[in-house]
Amino acid sequence: MTQSEFSISPEVEADLRIVRRGCDELLVESEFAKKLAQSRQTGKPLRIKLGLDPTAPDIHLGHTVVLNKMRQLQDLGHTVIFLIGDFTSMIGDPSGRNSTRPPLTREQITENAKTYYAQASQVLDPARTEIRYNSEWCDELGARGLIQLASRYTVARMMERDDFTKRFKGGVPISVHEFLYPLLQGYDSVALKSDLELGGTDQKFNLLVGRELQKEYGQSPQCILTMPLLVGLDGVEKMSKSKGNYIGISESPDSMFGKLMSISDTLMWSYFELLSFRSLDDIAALKAEIDGGRNPRDAKVMLAQEIIARFHSKAAADAALATFEARFRDGAIPDDIPEVTVAGAPIGILKLLREAGLVASGSEAQRNIEQGGVRLDGTKIEDKSLQIDGGVYVLQVGKRKFARVTVVGS
Template structure:
């Protein structure tokens, strides 16, 4: 089934207008170049080139699959690295399948985990899945995207089918996974159901007859499982394409909501802009490589300008505006820059949360916690200690401060504000 229509932003990368007039071999090379930009690995490139050539000759587009488990209610920029690639392949004329892993979410993907992932309830999964494709449509062309749920074929398998599927792999094969191997050597428990995850993901490729499956570098084992199962089921094996994992705002860990180092694609424009501006000048180029739709030549030009003395902040502004415009609008990007400049000069954003609290005089730690500016009182006191708390623009250094009744603007760090009336 196809998704409901949702228009795509005008600033997205579009397929070349001259592609259709090129000879098949040239079109294949152009498609390969688009496919390989920014990827970590394409396996097996010669096989994929053959698939592309066959699709060009026959007019039958390839079936390209991306699966995401709805383990959280929102997508972030890290998810869009692979979604951007999916969109590029879609613009080349191929059929893309956005697979929502409502069945596999109940198992929990063990990739990169040093402990068993807590399984989600059916209710949590359904709630998260409701928003997934709507948000993914900010990148993909919704009208041309096939949406599937892997419960369609996983639920009917039943116990007999699951046992038969499990016979297609071995414990030794599963232990080749780096995360399983490390956990076994460290005497960290591995639940039997975790072995089912790569099998179920691989079976998705069988059910969908996919020609190419996309995923992050941490998905390599699971993607290869799809190739092996397709061979066992008499299908031509899919090629696999892995995309790098985008580091979060800390520049170290991969972007993740659980690590609070993420940029959500539905966050307010001003917040999104400020978060992009907070990344380091070095990490900026990584974000350009994986998130920008600018040409490689243009990005190389930016690097040359910075090397020649241009302020990297100006180049980062261009990146922040591009990303905000993609998920909001060009005008929102202009307004976000103005808001950012205002904040950097010590100004207060135009729109900040307003709330009323009681209990005056209230300790600064509890005040910041109740105003939802800090997760806990202890975190609030650490922010005071680090000089990151202001009341009406004045920095607070006294962790024992009792705040009297009145209306005030609270600020934590560079981006968190609230106008509070304390009684």
């Protein structure tokens, strides 16, 4: 059947609507529709691949954007392959980098990988998830196999990658081993015979390499699905632990609640679309209520409770709401307080008070702490040497000075 003769059934179209939700691109959609139709006809599930390099031990909400999509595909009956890039982590993904990144040691990777799947299982269904490590096939390649793999892709194609081009033109070094990363990520797709690979928008080049290598190896090329990068708490940069603008899924319920309540009213809708399991119709109805005059805080509470219930429990979500209301709503903290962003996490409390504009000098900050007049998220501060990590906090000096401060990395 040619593409022009292929018609999408209502069942496949319903599947596609679920897959498209919140995505940036689905390439090539017509090919994926055929894969879905064939899967329905044969009863054979598609193989859906997601690769994650364990460069840090914890997963934040930004990671769950792609994991949520994987769960939706699981619920459609397909096989999810959670690929831990223990081999490729030793190279270091150059995506979005303007400089080389130090590779991790095998020991660092092993330690980080221990917690990855346990945390991801809070989103994915473990019973329908295949866990793989790309050292399974990459270790076996050897020098001969690696040379043969490299012969299947040209330098010209590799230099089409935006970050490589910019670094080359800017005279910034590019190590030869960095060319191996997209090749090996692509080879993962060959080894796993994936039908669809997911990733963030910054992974598009790597995903396309996998598609091309599958053709070289005589396989049906995978389709690719890119998801937007979740914007962090600062409302500007993508969510990142290094930037201090993240919400970790293993954080305490109170911390998660406070951070989610701090996002802007505009950013809230992006969080709903990418993080919530509510239907798009439900979200649209809620947005209409907010546009009609309902307090946006009500919507943020719903979002915060849903996410906390997912990663902790319903009881924990209710308790976090009660704590939040007791600390902020029932207290004397006004709704409309200045919002500032301060770089340099971790940062000393004296410097933070000064840069937040709540005191004129370090000595004034010290004096207010000694007099018991400084509170952080409602808790009195007594330690003048306290270091504050990245996150969002409500700072109070005296009875009338407040600021909602987003602390980010340097």
